[in-house]
Amino acid sequence: MKNSFFGVTKMDRTRLNIELYKKEYLIRKSEETIRKYYMDDEMKTPVHLSVGEEAIVSGVIQAMGKRDQVFGTYRNHGIYLAKTGETDKFFAELYGKKDGMGKGKAGSMHMFLPEENFMGSSAIVATVIPVAVGAAFANKYKKNKNLVFVFFGDGALEEGVFWESLNFACLKKLPIVFICEDNGLAIHAHIKDRQAFKSITDIVSKFGCNVFKSESTDAEVIYNLTVEAVKKQRRVNKPSFLHLKYYRYLEHVGVNQDFQYGYRSEEEFKKWFKVDPLKIQRRKLLKLGLIEKEIKELEKAIDEQVEKSVEFAKKSPFPGEEELLSDVYA
Amino acid sequence: MKNSFFGVTKMDRTRLNIELYKKEYLIRKSEETIRKYYMDDEMKTPVHLSVGEEAIVSGVIQAMGKRDQVFGTYRNHGIYLAKTGETDKFFAELYGKKDGMGKGKAGSMHMFLPEENFMGSSAIVATVIPVAVGAAFANKYKKNKNLVFVFFGDGALEEGVFWESLNFACLKKLPIVFICEDNGLAIHAHIKDRQAFKSITDIVSKFGCNVFKSESTDAEVIYNLTVEAVKKQRRVNKPSFLHLKYYRYLEHVGVNQDFQYGYRSEEEFKKWFKVDPLKIQRRKLLKLGLIEKEIKELEKAIDEQVEKSVEFAKKSPFPGEEELLSDVYA
Amino acid sequence: MRRITFQEALNEALMQEMERDSNVFVYGLDVTDHKRIFGSTKGLVERFGSERCFITPLSEDAMTGMGLGAAVNGLRPVHIHQRVDFLVLAMNQLLNMVSNYRYLSGGKVKVPMVIRAVVGRGWGQSAQHSKSLHSIFAHIPGLKVVLPTTPRDAKGLLISSIRDDNPVIFIEHRWLYFTSGEVPREPKPTPLEQGNILNTGEDITVVATSWMNVEALKAAEVLEKHGVSVEVVDPRTIAPLNDDLIIRSVKKTGHCIVADNDWVHCGFSGEIAARVAEKCFNELKSPVKRIGFAHAPCPTTRPLENKFYPNAIDIIRAVEEKLKLEPIDLSNEEFYSWENRFRGPF
């Protein structure tokens, strides 16, 4: 018996939404865990948390093929967790340990895991965009059909290299999906004080990009949008640009709320929190027929994974001194 | 008796067109003079000639106020001549002499004359654009009403800094006029191999710029367009963007034609040469009632000015050795 | 005299210079937010309004060119960057435009602009927020490069830099922000292009830049107790470099260590070593020793970060080696570190 939704069976849809919720929950849980332990001052690395953007990251990454590649910014925890599902290397890296995916050299801001096709993240705004374009170029060169997904913030739109990269990707019709995660802020600066244009998608479409936008915090909506984008991209052979809005719950860098500084209001947060990605997704699972206990169970599994990883990370040794000078050259 | 044309008397219009023709003729004559003497190998500086773009430069600059400022690229001879009207310092600079406006240090690619409000030119593509934006910022800061005009080629649109500058100028509503002189080429590379977008004005308008475009080689058309742009700019308090097409008659750098290399056809040149700016303008003067002799006279005056300047330049001494290390710091 | 912090000194310099000259304006990312560039831009927007103190889009390249254009048109921009690493986005403007604009005009225009950029160790900054590019800027004729160490110099050199008619790259170590010292209340410029002897000594010269002066002074303090007298020379302006004090000092002591807050290879420490080796050829009793960052990108994790950055102990050990002393027992010495005070922003 089919209950069609975008031509998907209800079973499929339930499974999909479970997957999405697991991703979202893994992100939220991991970030909350960081918040919990951060003040111990053992994770000596500046963190830019993904709390609030779980729907975007989970939805987009769920739509990626296994061999598609992803690039991100310093706000990369969500990407890392959604793409790899693993937390041992993740926490070990935050603790600066040898078992981190960068042996402790990368820290929070430079996480990536090539073996899982997370190909890089950078803490200099917009710098990863042309690198992603180059990866897409290589995929096209090798005719391997893999797509590249690159995440960046609204601030990146102001850096010249964004425009250069967009132009080249469109000119060469590269297999790349640009994802602008727009939280309206660059650190504490509001978008209206930084950008003269109103609609980035209007502009980008004139470069020959397929454009899509959403303000949804429902991961399934983002997933479907991404699936649609990828389909269209494969059909018309043009890059895609996804403009997705969300609200950053916490301070730019660090683990705290920061409404007291007055550059934004708690009211706004409350409005967005009503449609918190995890709330929406959890409710949806119940609607789709899961019972509370089932959800609790999968949450518990993730809780346990994360707690175990923190233990693992804490126990992992620091990298040896020889690591300072290794990996500078191949 | 009034013969109105944009509300201008016929007298005014004749005077205007004489001025425009004088500018165009001064440019053409100067460039032809460079071509004539260049092989003597005394002007040891790479030249990017303005032959073909006379209508644009003359028309735009004719519309500038005396205290408005201008910036350009290495393809700056036209701007220099139209803005300053002088040729002594011009040729002296080309000959690398002390009496050049840069004492021979600037050469062809870096001519400027602050005392005549030509504020700079640069041989690195697009780099002068933000500088012009800064000059406009200063004018606004000082509330002096002066406008800044910045010329650049179609190639500049591909450099990130163009987009950054555009965004900032529009955001701050700066008193600046962007002029893209589009010859469809960057050295030997065709625009379609470099740019993914079809219409730059469509895009620029979305930044909140007033946009104007023309393919005319009639300096009067360009003049009127510029006047209109400036009026609108003063009224709505937004930057302007002029997209103006023309044909580069000669090789990118140097004094020769280069149709033999096959990257473009002589046919195209012939098409454009039918509407050569000087031909059009000269014909127009005759139509406006000037007689051949009058035109010849003003041409002769310019011919003499240029020949005298070449003599002056040749006689001018080279800068002294102490000049090498002077002006590095103020 | 009144004591204030380095951060307050910078703030006071900006305040007084903006007061004095309405052509001075301050801009850059974050200059008006609640953190105010570690407090150094505090009160400016309130006092002088948003036309003279404002944030910008994330466009370092264009914003640098913007400063150049404004300077050429008679203003005196002060552009601020939270990290010197962001200045590499503006390298084209700095190397191709700002540095030679005056020269190409045949001396007709002036380019009075200041670019303040923060450097220095934080707290797991990693490779993209840890560079010290002063030698790169110093390599380019036309740029001036200033690195203040003391609060007094933070104020005095910033004032001089703003009043100077040339482009000045003004590099501030974040750990120095917390240091305090005597600073005159009135706007008293410290002349550019003069070094400063931070500690007088007879046995060995340490030439240090920025934070490394603090490490050198600590080393001098420890060594003093063991009868070794260290002269610490802070060049302050490294381009154009006036090396008089350095040369005079090494001629006196016969030994020289350069402790630069940067990588060694092709850096400023090499310049000093080359000059000292040349100009003190007959006086030098041992080769010049260079101390700097490890030759690697800066790693995040603390144990490696600790190895990456040189400190007072490295200087002490180098002095011992030069003077052929027995290693001092340092177990009772307290070597401070302010890294924990930094957790961002970067």
Next chain:
Amino acid sequence: MRRITFQEALNEALMQEMERDSNVFVYGLDVTDHKRIFGSTKGLVERFGSERCFITPLSEDAMTGMGLGAAVNGLRPVHIHQRVDFLVLAMNQLLNMVSNYRYLSGGKVKVPMVIRAVVGRGWGQSAQHSKSLHSIFAHIPGLKVVLPTTPRDAKGLLISSIRDDNPVIFIEHRWLYFTSGEVPREPKPTPLEQGNILNTGEDITVVATSWMNVEALKAAEVLEKHGVSVEVVDPRTIAPLNDDLIIRSVKKTGHCIVADNDWVHCGFSGEIAARVAEKCFNELKSPVKRIGFAHAPCPTTRPLENKFYPNAIDIIRAVEEKLKLEPIDLSNEEFYSWENRFRGPF
């Protein structure tokens, strides 16, 4: 052995490497036009097609990042710039990304990319087309910096650079393009990180980079006639720098001149001077002398340009000074210059 020009040698290296490995591709402004980067990319697009040899938009920054992404994904990009000055637009990618990408991945990715950039005097190039930024790149850990002098090295070092798994900045002096020499037909790599003695001598060592080796050889030839034997050492790879040959040579001769094709202050010449002064402390009979560009932006006009660039005569005079010789009468010597062969492009 067959003699070909430097330019042909570069072209042959590209041709053979593209033939050998289909992951090698060549891109940049002007690489397919009729001038073909002074001939060095001749025949590539015809032989390998426009997917493996293509021009790009005027977007140096993005195009550098593009190369990094392609390299990380297994390709071997060769990116070409008509002038090294255009690379300052890509400084952010080079300093913040390319140089540390491997490090931050904990050694998991490789970054095999080559960036060829032309430097050197032309013909009234002026300030924006005359820089030599090798010391700046060399300062940054993670980048390799190679400056070939001979046609043999142009080929051999380019082959090695393409096969190397690290980012290599490959700097070519335009005047060298016309020089010719023996070059093996087969693709024989010249190992990176090894210097080369271009002339064996006993009395004094000249360490020179790029074109300055040609000037040094000319100086050696002239001095030879007057009984002075000059050893000319070409470091070839300046980062990472293997200074063995240099140190060995100076230990032998006791005198050292560095003739760098760049400004002096905080440049590569300082690095060599510092190392030589340190490692040959006991052998050095005179201070290391540094020769480089005048400390100014490069002016356009010929008389000043002639003063800006150092040449064989400067080296000869420096040698005379070091060895306390009477000035040689040079009026009968012919000092060549190829500047007239260059009128563009830049």
